[in-house]
Amino acid sequence: MMESSALIQTIRDIVQRHNKMPTRLLQILREVQDSLTWLSAEAINAVAGELGISPDKVRSVATFYSFLYTEPHGSYDILFSDNITDRMLGNRELLHYLSERLGVEINSTRKDGLVSVGTTSCTGMCDQGPAALVNGYALTRLTKPRLDRIVGLVNAKTPLEQWPREFFEVVSHIHRADILLGRHFADGAALRAVLKRGPDAIVEEMVKSGLRGQGGAGFKSAAKWISCRNAPGEVKYVVCNADEGEPGTFKDRVLMQDFADLVFEGMTVCGRVIGARQGFVYLRGEYRYMVDALKATLQSRREAGLLGEAILGDPGFSFDIDIHLGAGAYVCGEESALIESLEGKHGVPRIRPPFPTTHGYLNQPTVVNNVETFASAAKIAVQGGDWFASRGTAESKGTKLLSLSGDCERPGIYEYPFGVTVRQVLEDCGAKNPQGIQMAGPAGHMISEKLFDRRICFEDLATGGSFMVFDHSRDILDGIRNFAHFFVHESCGFCTPCRVGTSLMRDLVDKVHTGHGTRADLEEMRKLGQIMRVGSHCGLGQTAPNPVLDSLDQFPESYERRLRSTAFEPAFDMNAALEQARWLTGRTDPDAYLDEEILQGAMP
Amino acid sequence: MIESKLKVATCSLCGCFGCHMSLLDLDERLFDLAEKIEFDRSPLTDIKELGECDIGIIEGGIANVENVHTLLEFRARCKVLIAMGACAISGGVPAMRNQYELKDCLEESYTRGTGLVDAQIPNDPEIPLLLDQVHPIHEVVKIDYFLPGCPPSADAIWTFVSQLLAGQPITLPYTQIHYD
Structure with a gap:
């Protein structure tokens, strides 16, 4: 642990870099933890002091997010992704193997304080698992030989920057592309369209397109934009929800990694339409590995006149984007919880109404859209609403990105026009012998073979994009x-x-x-x-x-097939619950036991 | 010929008898109740052996072996079994020991207390052995009805019993299930 004065100086520098803004609290705590490995009471008090807010407020944030630690933690923090798709790929065996090789118990820190090993919710690498995070950076395709090398690197205290790059390689498996992923897009085309035709015309195209929220809820995007545009307020905001936490979903990862320009352009168009000058990307903590690349993309857009002051030379068109990193909280995918988190608080959903379009970030009118929605909006601004609406079904226009994982030969990203049948998707991804699908993640729906002819669209099976296949060898x-x-x-x-x-x-x-x-x-x-x-x-x-x-x-x-034949079974093992007392008293008389027969005899 | 009365048994497991006090708070309504029911085993009658009953009312949670045996017997002999009060429903105050090891609880009382002579954890076979945690009763047997409160007010008990005896669905008015 650092000397007290050094600790305070470190924290002072970090807080200064964030202009002492309490809205940056989560980002500040992430950086403090990067320096100190965990957030001690002393560190929390120092952050509170520098920001001029109460230590309790800081603590409420520090204890809320999974990736922030208020107990001593290892310099190397290894978290295995524990989604069912990781389990299908054998992550539990690897987890036990690593903990044994490192000599550290699961969910704890080694005695020397060097390394912690545990599990975390789905990290969005379902098509290239088993996956893990080391100090927040994604590790993919883990195997025992790879873990052996990681054990060596950890024990030798090798800095992460010197670990082999292939450990961190994240591949975009795009197996089917349609209008969103398939067509070339010239950077700035949508911005030129909005300048040439004006915001009103773009709103009209958005209405014609019928675009709906691609996060899964399916609210009409144009309605959101119009509501925010008409909302009274001088300052408005655009927020891109890249907190892709639904287990089994990774399409936003691919969009942010390979199509960031398209997403940023969609956000900028939205900014112009609603009259916002500031946008945020709320990127889930698990995607930390791409932050530097995204910042570089933003910088090159500024240099190309596509972002920042006077976009494309128009003094009335200024808009910039900031990246905000989450810290492992699924609930922050809910738009009002996301806004709370963006404001530097713990992410608890607000009571709605009022909705974010009138009372969002800092209580100002705010559009919150999914990554895929902004990407689609950029294309619509260029190609027009009719072009977009020519694909899909009556109520679900355009296309949908599906994240395929589980028991199939070709896991990855598939873009389909809305209305495709589940059966078609299963054929295309090479799912042999499928038993059931978890559609739209755990929060979505589990469907069996009987429903494979249903169609993926808002009228039938709505989805944010998660599509996990279970074949007949699996236990549902x-x-x-x-x-x-x-x-x-x-x-x-x-x-x-x-x-x-x-x-x-x-x-x-x-x-x-x-x-x-x-x-x-x-x-x-x-x-x-x-x-x-x-x-x-x-x-x-x-x-x-x-x-x-x-x-x-x-x-x-x-x-x-697992049920007992009795009408009722106790919720816990009663005889085992007496073990401690037997040991404490040394009793072995008949009354010191609760036999199975006694219990069964009394059941009706 | 007299219409046969329903047989009702009650007991307090790991509770404070507060729910039974609330039952006595029915006051003169107890006379009306006595027209319709007959108490079997209950602290009110001091009958020790449980007979075949229509209704069993349980106060308190499950903390030791004797609680388990009593509850199992009630389940076996009562057609309808009711969890009365916070301890029966959720473990209540006694379940506050669940956050500690049983060893720590017993040592606190029997080996670390002041003025103890020959301090030791009691191990007489007559004393029911403690479970490592206190459990709500629905984790041990099937429970048909839950009557909340700490304790449920006499009015709530009256509403509940009247509706149950009349064969009606149970609906407690809000005033009888809010506690602030």
Whole structure:
């Protein structure tokens, strides 16, 4: 640990670099942690002092985000992505292998303080897993030989910059391109179109295009833009939601990595239309590896006159973009929680209405759109709304990027016009013998073979893009259990139906999964799921029971074959619960045990 | 011929008897109740053996072996089983020990206390052995109804029992289930 005066100087420098702005708190804490490996009480107090805010406010942020640590932590922080697709690729075996080789227990820090090993939610590398993060940087395609080398690098205290580059290689597997990924786009074309034709004409094209929010919710993008444009307020903002946290989704990663210009251009067009001068990209912490490249892209756009003051020489057109990095909180994908996080707070969803288009960032009118939505908007500005609307279905215009992973020969990105059938997608990606699909991630829907002829569009199966394939060799309940644990970890804790409901649901799924469940537990799951749907504050809790409720209908056999024949089973092993007391008292008399027979005899 | 009365049994497991006090708070309504029911095993009757009953009302959570046996017996002999009060429903105050190891709890009382002679953790077979944690009763047997409150007010108990005996769905008015 650093000397006190050195610590304060380090923190003072970091806070100064962020102009002492409390809205930069999350970014400041990330940098402080990069320097100190964890956030001690002393560090938190120093940050609070420099920013002139209360230590409690700083602590509330430091304790909220998964990637911020308020306990001592290793200089090397290795987190295995623990999505079901990573598990299919054998990540658990690798996790145990690494912890053994490093001599560190899972979810803890080695005694010498050099390295910590644990797990984290899906890191968006499902097409090239098993994946992990080391100090926030993505590691892909892990194997035992690769882990052996990592053990050597860690023990030799080799700085990350000197690790082999191929460990960090992230490939964009684009297997099918359509109008968004396939057509060439000249940088600045959309900006020239908006200057030539004016914002009104662009709004008109957006309306004609029928473009809907590509994050999955499907709200009409033009309506958002118009509402924000008409909202009273001098200062307005554009926010790009690149907090792609839905397990199984990685299309925004590919867009930000290979099509950043297109996304930035869409944001700039939006800025011009609504009258904003500032935009933010909220990039999920897991995509930290691309921050430098994105900043370089922004800089080259400024130099080319496509960003910053007087864009394309027009003194009335100024717009700039800042990158804000998340820190491992799925709930921040919800737009109002994202705004809270952007303001430097912990990410708890706001009560809506009012909506961000009138009261968003710093309470000013704000458009929050998904990465893919902005990319589409840039193309629409150039090619026109009719061109875009010529593809897709009546209610879902244009195309959709799907992130394919799980049991298929060619995982990766597939761009389809809306309306494609699930069966077609399965054929194209080489899914042999598929049993079921988790559509749109854990918050979406689990579908079985019976539904493979349904179409991917807002009228039928809506999706943000996650498409995880389970073949017949898989146990569906393994996936459901993984998702149930995921939601417990990601619930922000604000409202009871979600905070408590996700934990109860996990316990029930675990109970059935380990062979202790009964029919009464399945009924309890349905009741609980209904309460969570109706009672939760935001979409996270409302959708968290989906995997369980869907699979109870679609895959009843995966539950039923595990059930006990009794009407009811205790939720815990009662005899084992007496072990401590037996040991403390040294008792071995008959009353010191609760036998299985006694329990069964009393059950109705 | 007299219409046969419903048989009701009650007990307090790991609770404070506050729920039973609330039951006594029914006051003169107890006479109306006595027209319709007959108490079997209950702290109110001091009957020790549980017979076949229509309704069982449980106060308190599950903290030791005896609690488990009692609860299992109630489940086996009662057609309808009710969890009454916070401890039965969620473990309540006794469950505050769940955040500590059982060893620490017992040592705090029996080996680290002041004025102890021959300090040791009691191990007489007559004393029911403690579970490592306190559990709500629905984690051990199936529960048919949950009556919340710490304790539920006499009015809430009256509403609940009246509706149950009348064979109606249970709907407690808001005033009987808010506690501030």
